[in-house]
Amino acid sequence: MTEHRVLIVDDEAPARDRLRRLLEAMEDCRVCAEAGNGTEALEKAAEHRPDIVLMDVRMPGMDGMDAARELTAQATPPAVIFCTAYDDYALSAFRVDATDYLVKPVRREALASALTRAGRVNRPQSRQFAPQDNPAIVVRNQAGVERVELDRLYYASADNKYVTLVHDRGETLCDYSLRELEQAHGEHLLRIHRHTLVNRRYLEALTRTQSGHLAQLSDPAGTRLRVSRRHATGVRDYLES
Template identity: 45%
Template sequence: MKIVIADDEALARRRLRALIAEIGGHTVLGEAADGREAILRAHELAPDVVLLDIRMPGMDGLEAARHVAAFERPPAVIFTTAYGDHALEAFEAHAVDYLLKPIRRERLAAALERTRRLTRAQLDTLRADGGGGAGTAARTHLCARVRGDLVLVAVEDIRYLQAGHKYVTVRGSVREVLIEESLTALEREFGERFLRVHRNALVARAYLAGLERGPDGHVYARVRGADTRLEVSRRHLPRLRRLVRLAAGARLG
């Protein structure tokens, strides 16, 4: 099988490479040092399996696995970790297996053989059964595909989210990208980080600059770091006005 190794420790990556070489019959296509890089390598190299550490800086392995599982033809995921307290989260993230460090060759060989025996239909069923879990933490990044490439947008950099016909526009610090996700699901996932201003738009609380009335009589939200103004519906206007007043008072205080 073709394998990508993701671990923030170079020594751990070398050890896994050595174990895989001892087992034989597999090819390591590449390595990654964090969750974000793991997603990009998995998309670029199309491995059969990703050996994924859980605790890594930036994006952790659990979130990376959720992004990888959304690929059109996702690889299997085997978690490798020094901590035994993430087993439930790992299987909610669609893992085929969960290996505790220090990893023994026999245990790794068994996990790879189990993965090899799984058919595509069985892998799809495993992912469908995983579901994401009610206690799953909110993502730190959203994932978009732009002309065949994978683009990751940090949630903390997002100015607003606006629903169109089939897609949601994600306005980041530099560019806009489109994702195939539900605005309602995004609002539920990220809670108070975003404010509903209209049935088709959420604005990042941190980037709400103020409200203004347009020549058409409608009220619009000004978004810091974005040229676009977002129309505010009458339903959401009272709450937004309160928040803007509170923010202004806090700045003056």
């Protein structure tokens, strides 16, 4: 079994102690160092070369987001898992290539799952082996924080105040607007209607019917979605390109 070296970064000693205790109960992880802010985290990471960094967000001096941005930009970066008391940084966390996002108090089961995912080749490292990474939409709900990977998302549909993400595991409600999703993931999502974004990789064809244009998706259900006249040309141009 491969042992993963873990760097704990948090400005509060009790929080670091709790994470250390959780990690000590796991056979495949070893705490190699601790840091109290982002600047110290970069120094410790350069010295100890951790495989995984458990990173708080709000810290004095350099915060966790800035530190994670520098870590994940390295040639062989560690996997970064955010552990924070605030759940409103989730979207920003995955924009800096974080592997996971846990909300304090961190539960042992959630940490173990995040470490398992981080133990695989993380997304920044995988760019050496694959042409594209696998970003995710991060959703806050009653169960906590859920990641919906872009390669598993079929389309997003807006209805009143909520947006529904339809993916290979079912449906997930989120509080991001379609505009926010389009701005964050425009290279993956294509607008076909004022109420609908589709994943470009599943867009198969554009058909014309008596009632208008329909987008044919290559998902298992063979979904067909209405395309507005305003966006029909853009869909056709994308398919022809």
